[in-house]
Amino acid sequence: MTLVLISIVILLLLLLLSVPVASTIAGISIIVGYFFSDYPVFSSIGEITWSVSTDYLLLSIPFFVLLGEILLHSGIAKNIYFALHKWLSWLPGGLLHANIASSAIFSSISGSSVATAATITTVAMPQCEKHGYKEGLFAGTIAAGGTLGILIPPSINLIVYGFLTNTSIPKLFMAGLLPGMLMAILFMLFILVYSLLKKEKEQKEYSVTWKERFIALRDLLPIFILFVLIMGSIYTGIATPTESAALGVLFSLAITYFSGLLNFEVIKKSIKGTMRTTGMIMFIIIAANFLNFVLVSIGLTDDLSDFIEGLAISKYTMLVIVTLLFIVLGLFIETLSLMVITIPIIAPVMITLGFDPIWFGIYLIILIEMALITPPVGLNLYVVQGIRNKGSIIEVMKGCIPFVLIMLLMSILLVFFPEISLYFVNFA
Template sequence: MVFLLIVAVLLVLVFMSIPVASVLGLLTMWLDQAYTDGRMSLTFGGFIWDASTQFILISVPLFILLGEIVLRAGLAEKMYMAVSKWLSWLPGGLMHANIGSSAIFAATSGSSVATAATIGTVAYPEIGKRGYKESLFLGSIAAGGTLGVLIPPSVVLIVYGVLTQTSIPELYLAGILPGLLLVVLFSLVIIVACLINPSYSGQKQSSTWAEKMTVLLDLVRPLILFMGVVGSIYAGIATPTEAASFGVVFALGLAWWEKKLTVPMLLACFENTVKTTAMIMLIIFAAMLLNVVIGYMGVIQSATEFIKTLNLTSLETLMILVVFYLILGMFMETFSMMLTTIGLVFPLMTSLGFDPVWFGIVLTILMEIALITPPIGVNLFVVQGIRKNGGAFNDVCVGAIPFVLMMLLLIVLVTIFPEIILWLPNKFY
């Protein structure tokens, strides 16, 4: 079957460590030559031009630049200390600050790796000072970083929306409640673990109301940035691209206020933005061309008909897909995993009656899981990299397991109660 052959070739090329954009390009050219004698390649220029001139794509480098500025503006440490003042009374102490500050930082940067690296650098010294269980503490940092994929503004949701022609404002709305619920589930697993074994909690901290109110401004600024960016989209004041532009200007203002706005800082932001954007765009365009070719070949229609002959229910198909992504996520980088499979999986799932917005959030949660599943979980390596004592990588992996279980629980919850995802989009659209 052509569908299975394409999937097999994709996986083999990826496991050979060939860059993802090259994998998609090579597969596209091979399929074009094998099935259309190269005729489709004559149309590639037009497809790439149409794709590259979409106004919404401008938001990708803008949101990346926004995250770079926030990262270098020195807001993370102040924000972390502010969250710790408000949440450290809970069983688990600063581990809740890891989750809470990650959620806030994710809402301004949109990057999981940046979130894990930034919060981890600030939080790590507290392990020794407060006597925390290192594996669980590190696991909370790695898991908190994944929130950057789900909580808007998320670059992953933008790319999903572009590739599947799904409304990005609806996707952003859909990600809010599952994102907040995941924060609660993460905190819940920390509380349960610390109640079972109080030694995990570390030394208890207490803060007066005066101290809490003093640091409130450090929480308000990133929340204003989040509300300005995301709120302007939902209010109909700005498109995602215009909202991203506002976010960049506001972030520059925050950097200036913190006296971090310098020419070297801006050059570093611009350089990283260009590198990341070039990588993402190359993969996006290669994925689009592959989707065009397999669509022309009728692969998706054949795969859909084959699935129907198996007499599987929609739920059984979803379960198989979840297992497929769990296994794939152990060996592939998150963004690459989504882009190499979305052209095959999305039409199949929507043909079975799954809502495109709902499926986009479920797919994003699966991307989150891949970030903290060994041996290729990117956030695990990021957190391991900030450890000064060079401890065993296994510590981080073990500490992340309870949070992976919470993400799987979230998938179960949104499957049983799809309104967790769809309520806000349906309310506004």
């Protein structure tokens, strides 16, 4: 346990010094391997890097990132928002519902929370002042809605979890669908109740005819077809996640082309964004894989498992401990980094205690969603505030508080009703 504490202290120190996360993980691996391992672990760096870089499953990540980038830079995401704007603005809470719904839909095709939050913020924030909304809650709905990007399939974080735990990606996607939809509904239900209890209409009237609503459906139909193409090809076994991601990219290019939105600048920005994001993700995964290899070589994972078994605590007591650990670490560590650092150590222990690996994956993702909107390192908070570029980030943080509580409620519901995440998996 002394080694664990030393590693955590080094990790936090390097992060506080603003050292990039991948470099921090690689640095800890080198320090621990050099001083505590009796094996020539450094001779394995090349093989580990090559095996991770050439893994067929991880090839889906750049494809899903590229898919989201194309829809973002082409302006299709903007069309999605305004279509939902016309359909949902009549509800108490008005455009707050459009923020959540458009985030959920964009999540279902982008797989990234940060990309979702950035896209919807760019489109939605100009509407905030125009229609008379209070900016704190309005920005909070975007930041919280963006977290759905790592839960609603296809999710890059679910792919990473499946890779780290050798769990079926199609089953993880199935398991994330119902909780993701339920989370979006709970968000919108809160907005509805909150707006009714306020007993005042804070937004300006926005009238839309039924003709305009039905015309707006043409902007939603291609996205629905794209989602069905990606998820349907995976669920029916026609295509692997990697192949379905490639199909999604081709279909997104077709959508933008026939919409008259595809040009060289869109392709250039999309490829540039994909390379930047994929490079960051892969560097973190490679570094985390090497750290995991080092920890196994010194026997730390076995020692930790033996230590936990020796405590003789119940599986649910351990679940509470893990929950608190992720909530605390999520305050200080970026989400993907948090996953790759902790999952190789924690997941085997929880699975040994009897938790379903698919259920546990969805449970962890919900905890990690909270990290995206809790200060001081909540990425979505800074993304929304950076694009908003006025007022204080404290307003965004306050606006996210109700949604953090809803995520806690959702994690509790998953514990008492695990079939929420396993229904489609068992049904299949």
